[in-house]
Amino acid sequence: MPAAGxxxxxxxxxxxxxxTRGERRAFLRLPWRLYRGDPNxxxxxxxxxxxxxxxxxxxxxxxxxxxLYLAWRGRRLVGRVIATVDRNYNDYHKDTMGFxxxxxxxxxxxxxxxxxDRAADDLRSRGMTQMMGPMNPSINGECGILTEGxxxxxxxxxxxxxxxxxxxxxxxxxxxVKDLYAYLLLAxxxxxxxxxxxxxxxLGTLIHRRHPNLRIRxxxxxxxxxxxxxxxxxxNTVRKxxxxxxxxxxxxxxxxxxxxxxxxxxxxxxxxxxxxxxxxCLLAVPDINPLLKKCNGRLFPFGWWHILxxxxxxxxxxxxxxxxxxxxxxxxxxxxxxxxxxxIGHRRGYTHAELSWVSEGNLRPILTIEQALKPELHKRYRxxxxxx
Numbered sequence: 001m002p003a004a005g006x007x008x009x010x011x012x013x014x015x016x017x018x019x020t021r022g023e024r025r026a027f028l029r030l031p032w033r034l035y036r037g038d039p040n041x042x043x044x045x046x047x048x049x050x051x052x053x054x055x056x057x058x059x060x061x062x063x064x065x066x067x068l069y070l071a072w073r074g075r076r077l078v079g080r081v082i083a084t085v086d087r088n089y090n091d092y093h094k095d096t097m098g099f100x101x102x103x104x105x106x107x108x109x110x111x112x113x114x115x116x117d118r119a120a121d122d123l124r125s126r127g128m129t130q131m132m133g134p135m136n137p138s139i140n141g142e143c144g145i146l147t148e149g150x151x152x153x154x155x156x157x158x159x160x161x162x163x164x165x166x167x168x169x170x171x172x173x174x175x176x177v178k179d180l181y182a183y184l185l186l187a188x189x190x191x192x193x194x195x196x197x198x199x200x201x202x203l204g205t206l207i208h209r210r211h212p213n214l215r216i217r218x219x220x221x222x223x224x225x226x227x228x229x230x231x232x233x234x235x236n237t238v239r240k241x242x243x244x245x246x247x248x249x250x251x252x253x254x255x256x257x258x259x260x261x262x263x264x265x266x267x268x269x270x271x272x273x274x275x276x277x278x279x280x281c282l283l284a285v286p287d288i289n290p291l292l293k294k295c296n297g298r299l300f301p302f303g304w305w306h307i308l309x310x311x312x313x314x315x316x317x318x319x320x321x322x323x324x325x326x327x328x329x330x331x332x333x334x335x336x337x338x339x340x341x342x343x344i345g346h347r348r349g350y351t352h353a354e355l356s357w358v359s360e361g362n363l364r365p366i367l368t369i370e371q372a373l374k375p376e377l378h379k380r381y382r383x384x385x386x387x388x
Contacts, residue, residue: 011073011074011076012073013071013072013073013078013108013110013111013114014071014072014073014114015069015070015071015072015114015115015118016069016070016072017067017068017069017070018068018069018070018080023068023070024050024053024068026070026077027053027068027070027080027102028046028049028050028053029046030077030079030080030104031043031044031104032297034104034105034106034162035162038162039153040150040151040152040153040154040160041153041160042153042154042160042289042292042293043292043293043295043296043297044292044297045292045295045297045298045299046297046298047298047299048259052136052137052141053066053068053082053102053137058255059249059251059252059254059255060086060137060138060140060252062249062251063086063087063088063249064084064085064086064087064088064137064138065084065085065126066082066083066084066137067082067083067084067122068080068081068082068102069081069082069083069115069118069119069122071105071111071114071115073108073111078105078106078108078111079103079104079105079106079108079111079112079114079115080102080103080104080105080115081100081101081102081103081115081116081118081119082100082101082102082119082137083098083099083100083118083119083120083122083123083131084098084099084100084101084135084137084138085098085099085123085126085128086099086138086246088246088247088249089138089139089246092245092246092247093246095130096127096128096129096130097128097129097130097131097132098119098122098123098124098126098128098130098131098388099123099131099132099133099134099135099137099138100116100119100120100123100131100132100133100134100135101133101134101135101136101137101141101143102134102136102137103115103116103133103134103145103165103169104161105165105168107162107164107168108168109168109171109172112168112169112171112172113171113172113173116169116172116173116174117172119131120386120388123388124388128388129387129388130385130386130387130388131385131386131388132177132383132384132385132386133383133384133385134159134383134384135383136159138246139244139245139246140246140248140252141157142157142158142159143159143180143381143383144159144180144357144381144382144383145159145161145165145166145169145381145382145383145384146159146160146161146165146379146380146381147166147179147380147381147382148379148380149182149378149379149380150163152378152379153289153290153293154289154379155182155287155289155316155318155354155356156263156285156286156287156288156289156318157318158182158318158354158356158357158379158381159381166382169384170384173386174384174385174386175384175385175386176382176383176384177382177383177384177385178243178244178359178360178361178382178383179359179360179380179381179382179383180356180357180358180359180360180380180381180382180383181356181357181358181359181360181366181377181379181380181381182354182355182356182357182358182377182378182379182380182381183354183355183356183358183369183375183376183377183378184352184353184354184355184375184376184377184378185319185352185353185354185355185373185375185376186351186352186375186376187342187345187346187350187351187352187353188351189373189374199372200335200336200338200339200342200372201339203332203335203336203339204335204336204339204340206332207331207332207333207336210331211274211331213274213275214272214273214274214331214333215272215273215274215276216270216271216272216273216336216337216340217270217271217273218266218267218268218269218270218271218344219264219266219269219270219271220266221266224257224261225254225257227269227271228253228254228256228257228260229250229253229254229257230271230278230281231269231271231278231281231283232248232250232253232256233253234278234280234281234323234325235248235281235321235323236248237323237325238323238324238325238326239321239323242359242362243359243361243362244359244383260285263285263286263288264285264286265284265285265286265317265348267344267348268284268285268286268317268341268344268345268348268350269281269282269283269284269285270282270337270340270341272324272328272333272336272337274328274331279324279325279327279328279331279333280322280323280324280325280328280333280334280337281322281323281337282319282321282322282323282334282337282338282340282341283319283320283321283322284317284318284319284320284341284345284353285317285318285320286311286314286316286317286350287314287316287317287318287354288311288314290313290314291311291314312349314350315349315350315351315352316350316351316352316353316354317345317350317352317353317354318353318354318356319341319353319354319355319356320356322334322337322338322365334368335368335372338372338373341353354378354379355369355375356379357381
């Protein structure tokens, strides 16, 4: 691995695979230099990022392979990217799609093009005919390049990047595949005597009258893994026709349950049961990014203290999504669940909710969200691709 040093703009860009432990460490630590001084950047936990990219610990790699690349100008590290082949995605879609992700780069068009070309060459050598991204490392992780909404930090498990990234990627020859929307919902707009909340409450009363065997409950931490597995299966069933969908495996769902257990607020996760069978759900998680920012990538020695001490100060949640089985959608479960999360969330001190993300082509939930809750479209992310 070349040693770190001063910038040498006269040196050509060289891209190498990150093969050694030191190179992988450099891959993980690069964002700390690129984002130095950016007040909206939230440092990831280094241990979590390392685990995400570790084939021995991340069950995603039971059906996928990633290769990590670094770009150098002389002795200066200027960028990074990964190239991933996900067999589950290609089996599900009958496709030969490769993915690029974990892209970070100085404002250096030559370096960005070299990185993305290397990812393309890698994926082509493994039989892929197209690539899209960023997927970190898959569509079930962080994905997309932020193109609008740079004035606010990201919420939990949503990406962030400098404003110059879209131009770098487009100059490298990639084109838009899909835009992803993030909506901002303010509690003050749907509480008290607001028209939206009154409409949702009237609907809830009507639904319970028509379906007395419908029960809405919060997550039971005493049977946490069982509830998470039920949520995972619901989302797999309901989202099977969504753009880019790939089903999460049971191992991935269990792994996610383990990773998120310290973060979730069980009073913000709702499961709808009809005759005891889960038929719908809504998953909202407190946005711990303000606490992660204080951790600066490390849980020890003081990171856990920041998280445990700061939990009560959180006022944002991210709504990861809602789901209702096709045969139960006519009941009106989704509005009922949103009514519950708004009512309880306001009581628990949450004042802002980001609903993210929604694909621009998935019109039904977009229309439902905009008509029922009148949220603000406050961030837009873009997935880019190219033919190989």
